[in-house]
Amino acid sequence: MTERECEAVTTLTGSTKRRRGGNQLRRIETRQALGFISPALAGLALFTAFPVVLSIAMSFYQWPAIGEREFVGLDNYVNLFQNHPDFIPALRNTIVFTLLFVPLNLVVSLTLALALAPRIRGRAAFRVLFFLPVVTPIVANVLMWKILLQPNGLLSGASSSLFGVTLPNFLAHPTWAMVMVVVMSVWAGMGYNMLIFSAALEQLPESVLEAARIDGAHGYRMLLRVIVPLISPAIFFATVMTMITAMQVFAQPQLLTGGGPGNSTMPLVMFIYNQAFTFQQMGLAAAAAWILFAFIITLTAVQFRAQKRWVHYEV
Amino acid sequence: MRNRTRTAVAAAAGAALLLAAGCGDSGGDGDGTVVFDMWAGGDDEVDALRAQVEIAEEETGVEIRLRTSPWNDFFTQLTTRASSGEMACLTGMNGQRLGDYADAFLPLGEEELATAGIDPADFTEGSLDIMSHEGNLYGIPYDVATMIVYYNKDMLDEAGVPEPAAGWTFDDFEDTIAGATTDAQPGFGVGMAEFQWMSLPIARSGVQPVTEDRQLDLTNPAFVEASEWYFGLVDEGYAAVPGSASDTGWGEEQYQNANTAVALDGTWNAVTYLNNDAGFRAGMVELPSQGGERLGLVLGSGYGISADCDDPETALQVLGALVGEAAQDEVASSGRSYPARSSSQPLYFEALDDEIRDEVEAAFEAAFTDLEGQYSTDNWTQINEAIQPNLISVYAGQMTPAELLEQTQQQFGG
Numbered sequence: 001m002t003e004r005e006c007e008a009v010t011t012l013t014g015s016t017k018r019r020r021g022g023n024q025l026r027r028i029e030t031r032q033a034l035g036f037i038s039p040a041l042a043g044l045a046l047f048t049a050f051p052v053v054l055s056i057a058m059s060f061y062q063w064p065a066i067g068e069r070e071f072v073g074l075d076n077y078v079n080l081f082q083n084h085p086d087f088i089p090a091l092r093n094t095i096v097f098t099l100l101f102v103p104l105n106l107v108v109s110l111t112l113a114l115a116l117a118p119r120i121r122g123r124a125a126f127r128v129l130f131f132l133p134v135v136t137p138i139v140a141n142v143l144m145w146k147i148l149l150q151p152n153g154l155l156s157g158a159s160s161s162l163f164g165v166t167l168p169n170f171l172a173h174p175t176w177a178m179v180m181v182v183v184m185s186v187w188a189g190m191g192y193n194m195l196i197f198s199a200a201l202e203q204l205p206e207s208v209l210e211a212a213r214i215d216g217a218h219g220y221r222m223l224l225r226v227i228v229p230l231i232s233p234a235i236f237f238a239t240v241m242t243m244i245t246a247m248q249v250f251a252q253p254q255l256l257t258g259g260g261p262g263n264s265t266m267p268l269v270m271f272i273y274n275q276a277f278t279f280q281q282m283g284l285a286a287a288a289a290w291i292l293f294a295f296i297i298t299l300t301a302v303q304f305r306a307q308k309r310w311v312h313y314e315v
Numbered sequence: 316m317r318n319r320t321r322t323a324v325a326a327a328a329g330a331a332l333l334l335a336a337g338c339g340d341s342g343g344d345g346d347g348t349v350v351f352d353m354w355a356g357g358d359d360e361v362d363a364l365r366a367q368v369e370i371a372e373e374e375t376g377v378e379i380r381l382r383t384s385p386w387n388d389f390f391t392q393l394t395t396r397a398s399s400g401e402m403a404c405l406t407g408m409n410g411q412r413l414g415d416y417a418d419a420f421l422p423l424g425e426e427e428l429a430t431a432g433i434d435p436a437d438f439t440e441g442s443l444d445i446m447s448h449e450g451n452l453y454g455i456p457y458d459v460a461t462m463i464v465y466y467n468k469d470m471l472d473e474a475g476v477p478e479p480a481a482g483w484t485f486d487d488f489e490d491t492i493a494g495a496t497t498d499a500q501p502g503f504g505v506g507m508a509e510f511q512w513m514s515l516p517i518a519r520s521g522v523q524p525v526t527e528d529r530q531l532d533l534t535n536p537a538f539v540e541a542s543e544w545y546f547g548l549v550d551e552g553y554a555a556v557p558g559s560a561s562d563t564g565w566g567e568e569q570y571q572n573a574n575t576a577v578a579l580d581g582t583w584n585a586v587t588y589l590n591n592d593a594g595f596r597a598g599m600v601e602l603p604s605q606g607g608e609r610l611g612l613v614l615g616s617g618y619g620i621s622a623d624c625d626d627p628e629t630a631l632q633v634l635g636a637l638v639g640e641a642a643q644d645e646v647a648s649s650g651r652s653y654p655a656r657s658s659s660q661p662l663y664f665e666a667l668d669d670e671i672r673d674e675v676e677a678a679f680e681a682a683f684t685d686l687e688g689q690y691s692t693d694n695w696t697q698i699n700e701a702i703q704p705n706l707i708s709v710y711a712g713q714m715t716p717a718e719l720l721e722q723t724q725q726q727f728g729g
Contacts, residue, residue: 065398066419085726150558171559172711260560260704261713277391278700280415282398 055286063283065276076287087288089263090271093178094292097267098246100182105242106235109190113197114223127198131191138188142255145184146171174264177257181265185252189245193238200234201227232311240303247296268292348378349626349633352396352403353618354389363651370645371636377629379405390696404624405633408454409616410445411509411689415696420453420619421627427620430628431455431635438638442655444688445615449529454619455638458652460582461611462514463682464488464603468596470495470576474502479600481681485519488603492553495576503554504566504578505545507706509699510614511566511579516541518602521610524720525690531698531728533720542716549710556711560704581614582679586650589671599675601682613686615655653679698727 059077062070080087112130116123133141148154149170156167170176204227212226228235250269253259259266259274266274268288276285351368355361361383368379382403384392390412396402397419408416421427428435435443439459446454464479471478476494479487495502506512517523520541524533532538548554554575557565570578573593579602580588588597602611618637620630636642643654647662654660664676692698702723708714 065394066416146558151555153558169556169558169711171561172556172707174708174713177559255561257559258561258563258704261708261711262705266704274700277394279697280394280398 055289058283058286059290061283063281063286065280065282069283072283076284077291080284080288080291084284086263086266086271086274090266090268091291093264093266094247094249094268094295096178097182097185097249098243100178101185101246101249102239102242104182104186105189105193105246106238108186109193109238110197110235112190112194113201114227116194116198117201127191127195130194133188134191136188138251139255141184141188142252145180145256149180171257172261174261177261177265181249181253181256184256185246185249188252189242193242196234196238197231200231204230229312233313236303236307236311240300243299243303244296247292247299347629348380349405349630350380350382350403351405351618351633351637352382352384352389352393353407354386355383356385360651363646363649366645366649367637367642370642371633371639374636374639374641375629375632377633379633400623402621402623404621404626404630405618405637406621407616408446408619410456410614411691412696413446413448413453414691414693417448417451417453417693419622421622421624422451422453423455423620424452427627427631431631433635433638437657438655439657439660441613441686441688442615445613445655446617446619448691454617455634456615456617456655457638457643457646458583458617459613459615459655459683460653461613461682461686462510462579462602463582463585463678464600465570465578465580465585465588466491466598466600467495467570467573467576468598470500470573470595474576476576478598479603481600481677483600483603485603485605489553492548492577493551496553500574500576501553501555502576503548504569504575505549505554505557505710506567506579507557507560507563507565507703509703510581510612511564512545512706514579514602514612516545517612518610519544519605521605521608523610523612523687523690525692525695527690529690529692531692531724533724533728534717539717539720542720546709546716550712554710557707560707563703582682583652585653585675585679586667589667589675599678599682601678601684609685611682611686612689613683614689617655692727694727698723701726 060071060073062072062075116126146153150156151169151172155170159165159167168176170180208230209222209226212222217226248269249267250273253265253267254270254273257265259270269292272285272288272292275281275288353364355364364381364383368381371377372379389407393402393406393416397416402419406420408420413420423431433455438456442456442459443452445456445459446452466479468478471491471494474495474497476491479491492502506514513524516538520535520537522532522535522537524531524535524538526532549556554566555569562568566575566578567580567584569575570580571588571591571593573591573595585599588599591597602609618634620627620634624630638656640656640658643656643659644662646652647654647659648666650663650666653663664672664679667675702719705714705719705722709716709719
């Protein structure tokens, strides 16, 4: 072996040693890291992965809460669409609620954010005021709205004593009941999106606004051509999140209208809850839950695809 | 790589086991305690239950772990626990709902009753039927109840309407609520819950909406006709349309808040109404009769043993103590319920104020006379849950009673 060759071997051995040492260290660190994240992994497995897999399996079974379970293939899915008297109405109600709630919520919250954007006196107090319903328990919100909307409630009493007009029994009428569920939900949820829009408005680059002003942009032109495009990422985020929560609406109709009159305000999540915990049909409920999931994921995918046309991330 | 995966799996499995051990709350009672699940609405009800539990612990020497949840949540939790095999060894059950849960309970034969030290003869006649299903006994009742008409004496006095008297008829009932109806408030609060609305149509028609052989019979012409009369009380102007389908206690709440003079509710709420917060004088009378006949149903609740219980013998001993004389005396004297054990029943009245005791006792005596057991189907709870959100449509005139009953019969009657 020449001297040069010996040097090469020595260098190689040294680097192998270093690599071995590095590998060992990496192994130890990996073990330690796994040890640290194992509680989180276990939680994920127990409370997310396992229920998800189980619910897929359940949806292919006739799975009563008590008693024998039987594999039925796709029967639950077929029965929901073909035979169940409440499923299609519940799906329709969810779609109607989403179509009414999402645009209304975005318009109201954006309007509030714009109204509170200038450095007016007391705007922080107004923001807190509009955000209060978000942090108030939904049960308290509903109680207040019930007092307002009852046949002899505040609205009805004020209307008949001040104007001599008798108002309808809002929550006992199918159309009015849905309208009121939407109105109450917008009131209860507008503060959240308002804060998102307010934060986005605070970040608007002054130089761009100044340039727009010099170019003659004012009023609606400024709003629609400059401000809205600038905050479009925030609007996109709010739209996606609001749509997902709208598709999953449950507490408001459950507490305000009980899904009634009839099934006129029963959304899909209430249908799922009833099937599982009232009618004890866990398999049917799981199938309906996966149909809801499919709707949500499809709509979200569509929104992500569509965002390329109207969301501007660059300033 | 393989080692790393193994390590990860082992770590995750270990943590999962730890978590599962920490989270598990089985009703299996492997540690010698007996878990007891029961509904309770507020601190008073929880305290009353605790008092019974303490008596049972003292008598049996067994530690009892009481878990309570409000009435509406109780059955949701029970469904979840039953489906996952986590049902408590000792569980409360309402007689009307037994059909839906019977498979989850241990049938009680002579041997089980002997272990529990229970003599059926000690209980009010027919009360064990409350906790029976298809000829099997699945629990022991702690109370017996029936539906009764409650009225606001002050409102009737003010309207110049005579108080209802025992033996009254449906004509008298209609005269009473018509007389009590004013511009300010309706005379009657209609029901939104199962027997709160159904009892008057049953009493008037003389038939139950389920036949003796447990077939759903909502479209029985007599029952449909009586239901049309009942829902028609809103059209007559004697009652208001409930505020929302979620107002499941509409009529009773209107009565309790002194917004109406008359409402129907179970005897289990008698003491609550007698001590009402609104401060009015409450009266009570049995359901009215039609053509000299009155069909009232015996209702109630009890305790049963889970079919999956690891230690049914201990649970049976606790059950025996919970429906034993001392615990039943406690139920009676607290005024929470009218006890199922005959010897404890007089204590219920002794706990009442002197000026109303005789009146309430007479009303109970009349109400509990000639009662019939409730006929029920396996899916009776589901049937009622399906009817309930539609009741408001019928009260509001968007649907006829016949349509509601026909639709439900078709959906559940086969």
